Amino acid sequence: MPEGDTVWQAAKRLHTALAGRVLTRSDLRVPKFATADLTGRTVLDVTPRGKHLLTRIEGGLTLHSHLRMDGAWKVFENGQRWSGGPTHQIRAVLGTTERTAVGYRLPVLALLRTAEEQDVVGHLGPDLLGPDWDPDLALTRLLADPTRPLGEALLDQRNLAGIGNVFKCELCFLLKVTPWLPVGDLPPGHAAQLPELAQRLLEVNRDRPDRNTTGLPRQNFFVYGRAGRPCLRCRTPVRLADQGDGARERPTYWCPTCQTGPAPAPVRRSHRRTAS
Known part of the structure; x- marks a missing residue:
């Protein structure tokens, strides 16, 4: 389940694949940004902020995404078959001449001005894996x-x-x-x-x-x-x-023995997945 460490890894993969390269393919499959065309622009960097991903693009733009429980960014070599879920779950495609990043099941995807990033991450506390950690x-x-x-x-x-x-x-x-x-x-x-x-x-x-x-x-x-x-x-x-x-x-x-403090009555059920 995506938490700060998982998001950090995703940012690293995306940065390695895209940063410093010109986009030759751009496809944002959410209604509000479906007509946005980022081709011809250079990806500047991909930065994690807590559980958020900020992909900064030439021209003062940032693609903001959040993985929540099931979201994932996958990186493929061009010509490699995509695998990460059915086609209808794809929310974003960013491609260069060498690699393509595909965002699956992204519950949050927005294109905004880089100067407005604080509108979406400014409420966050110190980032455990970020330069602002305090x-x-x-x-x-x-x-x-x-x-x-x-x-x-x-x-x-x-x-x-x-x-x-x-x-x-x-x-x-x-x-x-x-x-x-x-x-x-x-x-x-x-x-x-x-x-x-x-x-x-x-x-x-x-x-x-x-x-x-x-x-x-x-x-x-x-x-x-x-x-x-x-x-x-x-x-x-x-x-x-x-x-x-x-x-x-x-x-x-x-653990009711190793951990002290109040606790509710336990429930009887097997482990199930949950958002992180």
């Missing part, structure tokens, strides 16, 4: 509402940008607290540790093909996706329940 500011924003559950505060991109549901669950486990613990109840040492730990988790995963938070070769996660299975530390069965973030419920995993 752990002190991130912590200040997280603690601004001390009654808010930690899991919800971590998912709020206005506090810090890049964390999704996977890293939320894993961070709470590593901090030894439940995602329902009010932020203000975090022990001082844990609160001070949080921004650095979050940044380190994303940084070590940004170049990995398979996300891993445990450091173990065959166990990628401590609790995420492990409902009913033994905790890797204490062997207590991992629990699962929904947690809201103000917009939707997300399946949330925790």
